[in-house]
Amino acid sequence: MGSVGLLYVGAVLIVNGLMLLGRVDARAAAPLNFFVGGLQVITPTYLIFTSGGDANTILSASGLYLFGFTYLYVGFNLLGGLDGTGLGWFSAFVAVCAVVYAGLNFGRFDDPAFGVIWLYWAVLWALFFLVLGLKREELTRFTGAVAIVAGVITAAVPAFMLLTEVWDDYLTTSAIALAVLCVLSLGLYPRLREPRATTATAPAPELREGENPGQAGGTQPRTTEMYGNVAAGQEQAAGRRSDAPAHRRR
DSSP: OHHHHHHHHHHHHHHHHHHHTTSSOTGGGHHHHHHHHHHHHHHHHHHHHTSTTOHHHHHHHHTHHHHHHHHHHHHHHHHHTOOSHHHHHHHHHHHHHHHHHHHHHHTTSOOHHHHHHHHHHHHHHHHHIIIIISOOGGGHHHHHHHHHHHHIIIIIHHHHHHHTTOGGGGHHHHHHHHHHHHHHHHTTHHHHOOOOOOTTSOOOOOOOTTOOGGGSTTOOOOOGGGGOOTTHHHHHHHHHOTTSOOOOOO
16 A cells, blocks of 8 residues: 555655656646645555554554645645745754664665665755755755756656566665665756855846746746745845845745
């Protein structure tokens, strides 16, 4: 049952990554985040209630809540226009927990492939923390690319291998292949990193009500508002200072 949920985690990671890259409208992805978030809460609850008290089953299922709550949080942020810092700091908690689950998979569960996967998830959620919690907007596009890679190689592909019952036959090979691909994906950082916005740099024009993304000075707005209205405080501050340039939107 957890394998089914993992497949759709791949889908939502890809869609959310495309939003960070500006390829998908933010609010349009809210339903998928609710669908997958709900699934990733129902699934571990079912697994725990039917585990018969088995400690390993309960331990494995407990990690699924981290992602279910993340996607539900994203959905509520989108529809409610909430600030993204809360989700950012929750992502820091998820990243730390993911490191623990990685160690458990390397040791207790004897599954090095999922150990690598959990480490990559730790990196991805740490990036969410930097972008949302610490407002490191220059990492937005890189985070989107990492989310897409994670959706494919750490979720969709393993899910199909588990569903077709071939995962256990290739644990070592999968661990090595995943480690190589994950490390290579981090090499996208220099290409996708953006300069940090400062008062000395020329910010992009603010997208005003009624304008299409392409009408604001010929540039498209940033898309990290998919995780909440992280630019709201900046816009209010800019509105109080008529002589100051508007901050760039995510």
